[in-house]
Amino acid sequence: MSDDNTTAPAPQPTSEENRHASWLELFFDLVAVAGVAQIAHLLHGVPDVSDLGLYALLFLAFWTAWICFTLYANVAYENTHVRTVLAAMFGMAVMAAAVPGVHEGDDRHARVFALAYVLIRLLASRAWQHRRQVLVDWPAAQMSLGVIPWIVSLWTHDPMRYWLWALGIALDLYVTFAVSARDIVEHQEARKRHDKQSARRDSGRGTSLARSQTEHLSERLGLFVIIVLGEGVVQVVEATSDAEWDKKLYMLAVAAFFLLAMLWALSFGHGYAGVPHLAAGVLPARAALPLHCFVSGCLAALAAALGAAAEHLETLPDATRWLLCSSLAGYFLLSGLAWLGRAGRERRWLLSVALPCCALPLLPAVFGAQVRTVTVVWLLVLITLWPILYERWAAKSSKSPVGTGT
Structure with missing residues (x-):
């Protein structure tokens, strides 16, 4: 795995079956420990309907951020950019730290949570653009449609903020099930044909489809x-x-x-x-x-x-x-x-x-x-x-x- 001159040591697999999570991926998963713990604490005491709704919303957001980079590392493997994954890891840690404040209705913590989520999603989109691949299994990982309501939420307050977050998650699910990966490739190729400068920079390299490695x-x-x-x-x-x-x-x-x-x-x-x-x-x-x-x-x-x-x-x-x-x-x-x-x-x-x-x-x-x-x-x-x-x-x-x- 590399990021410019930064390389994370990992053995080269001889087949998909003997490939296991790398040390970087295991380090990244440690953030999931903190995130799940913080979000689960929202249900402590005697939770009401609003607590359950907030729990579901924050869990979906945290899981979405996690799966975007889990799939990126899954496909890229030894070409995974270490600094990109570490940046996403820091952003997820910020999201986890902001959860108690979000539960208490603190506007600053809610904005920090939303901003960290937006930056993680944009970072994931940039990583896939750099690879010039479209992920068939989860197209939302590299698309920013579901991020737009989160960006708008930075200037809103409760409860509108939470409705915008829910809309963003719903749009991601819509993209995942309704948008074909080949449609995304055709759209990107059509845009490149109208951008000669981008075409020269890409040296004729087109966008390809990528699938996750199952095991x-x-x-x-x-x-x-x-x-x-x-x-x-x-x-x-x-x-x-x-x-x-x-x-x-x-x-x-x-x-x-x-x-x-x-x-x-x-x-x-x-x-x-x-x-x-x-x-x-x-x-x-x-x-x-x-x-x-x-x-x-x-x-x-x-x-x-x-x-x-x-x-x-x-x-x-x-x-x-x-x-x-x-x-x-x-x-x-x-x-x-x-x-x-x-x-x-x-x-x-x-x-x-x-x-x-x-x-x-x-x-x-x-x-x-x-x-x-x-x-x-x-x-x-x-x-x-x-x-x-x-x-x-x-x-x-x-x-x-x-x-x-x-």
């Missing part, structure tokens, strides 16, 4: 999910360290650990790139990347709710209970969407696993006002364990000489 990208996406699950452990550790250690706390801590362990098993033992029940190569990256974002967002919200649960050992406040249960329900809903793209899917799995796992977590949310906190968490553990047991049973049945019964 390396899945590793980076999985690392992000691991970071989010780790944040769940941190939340529980922080909450339990300040509480009085008694039997209730012990049982809750064990339940929270089992829940996170089951989610880890589903995301990686029964999933791909951290997305449960997603199979490699089944969905195009344009569909798989949003799934990864939303799964990570659900897990981060669940992590915050687990931390709050350790502070309410008797019964959970309504808002916290709904956050905990609906986050898990959302996780399973996304799992079902990932499963729909798989070949050979069974209707029995949909009826026996997907639908119950989406609906059952909502029962404690609706009827659990008087249920003890530890009981609610253990119920969620049992719900999460069911898909794992079903998969093992299905695997054994498929190997049985008697038949699978599917």
Whole structure:
């Protein structure tokens, strides 16, 4: 990886399969640790609807900034500009540091957050222009349409500022799903033909299409999910360290650990790139990347709710209970969407696993006002364990000489 005379040492891969995240990429992912932690703190206490909306908005912005440079390093690899990635890393750190101020309604912190996001996106666009490539998997990574509302927001106040940020995220999603990468290439080539000076500077080199390297990208996406699950452990550790250690706390801590362990098993033992029940190569990256974002967002919200649960050992406040249960329900809903793209899917799995796992977590949310906190968490553990047991049973049945019964 290089930036002018700056080179980051990295071994040359002999094939895509043996390529792993570089030290620079792992250093960059450390910012995700800080960002996820800061954003998850928005759901501490008893969050209301505005807290949830702000959480979703800031998480989407932070993930978008992260994925732009994750994809850039994925494609460029040894030609990645180190100083460009470090500049983006600093910008994301600024975004993370500004999150508490944004939550408190501080105009200065909100402007700093927006400005850092704008600069990161423009930096990503410049990096792709320098490579003269258009990323097929995520065209929004090099387009600035979604950045325009963020720029306008620098001169606005709450709540208009947040609506503009949401518009910017929506435009990025629109570009990703509605704009063809070939259309972007044709537009850029047409503009170059009308700019003779640019044509001479480019020495006749045109714009090409680029695709992400699947195995390396899945590793980076999985690392992000691991970071989010780790944040769940941190939340529980922080909450339990300040509480009085008694039997209730012990049982809750064990339940929270089992829940996170089951989610880890589903995301990686029964999933791909951290997305449960997603199979490699089944969905195009344009569909798989949003799934990864939303799964990570659900897990981060669940992590915050687990931390709050350790502070309410008797019964959970309504808002916290709904956050905990609906986050898990959302996780399973996304799992079902990932499963729909798989070949050979069974209707029995949909009826026996997907639908119950989406609906059952909502029962404690609706009827659990008087249920003890530890009981609610253990119920969620049992719900999460069911898909794992079903998969093992299905695997054994498929190997049985008697038949699978599917």
